[in-house]
Amino acid sequence: MRDGWVADFDALAPTYDQRTAQDDWRLNDRAAEMLAPLGLAPARILDLGAGTGQTAEALLRLFPDAEVTLVDPAPGMLRAARAKLPGATFVEEDAAAFLAASAGRWDLVSAIGCLELVPDLFEVLRLAAARLAPGGHLVASHEPLLGTGVQARPVSILDRGRAVSRHAVEEVERRAASYGLRRVASRVETAFQRGDGDGAAVYELVVWSAGGV
Template identity: 65%
Template structure:
């Protein structure tokens, strides 16, 4: 996520939870639905783009014994996340920079609700896959490129005059993930939230498992 987006989310932090509850945001609930039946017991969990901690709450409830690290470039959002999950390690950084600079391995990495805001989704997937331990899992959401005539039919949208939302076809995301040693084991596609001016946004949620080697 760019510095510009971080500034946007700093400003949104005080009202973000109320806003997302009002627009029907469902990605975290769907992520729980995908992860819960898998019977995972991760020792180390990384939440990228942690925001106000909505995903972190789900991860902590599912895996209370796991050491949880939250990463986000918005310090205002992280301040709220810290209050929700005080046992978590909190790091102010963009996801790609964190993954390049931290050499720890993780049993589960989450990237929910922000991948369409990063300059290079595929590079972030590659970096995240490289930080998974053998048999580790990566759970993500992304806004796929569609052919439905909506705003999601555009590979790039500009928001607020300067901030870019980037979309990729599901098939290309899956092909790239496979090239990074990731195997899809669960997925869901549906409405993630209601846009104010263009109807519902469609998200794909995927859980990938890393090769054991």
């Protein structure tokens, strides 16, 4: 994740859960809803861009016996997550750097609400695919390119080195397939209303399985 975003999320950590509740952020619950019909029983879950543990909480409600590792570069966010998930493992690290250095394998990898903020979405997908156990699954969200509005821009440059990157759904799917990922389920969701008057932020949620065609 870009440094400007890390500083932002670190500062937001004490009020992040309250803010997202006010924004009606539901991507974590929607991801769990997509996974529920698949009949999975992951023993090990890796949550990238884990923040305050919202995604991990949703996944543990679905898979209560799983061991969970949460990875996030913002120490303040992980402090909040530790208070809620004392039995989990926590790693203060960027997603791509963690994946590149890890030799671990996970049955389920999640990356919700973070891939549009990393320098290279496709590098994270590629590395995450390589860390899936046989038969494993990856659930992720991204902010796709749309035909109008702010999401018609491939990149939105903000201050302090912050940027939001967007990719066409077709390109994400093509690249994911090249990493050996097969799309199992997907849905498009309104994630929140932007505070700058640009309307709704639209995300695509996708579940891929290891071992694409």
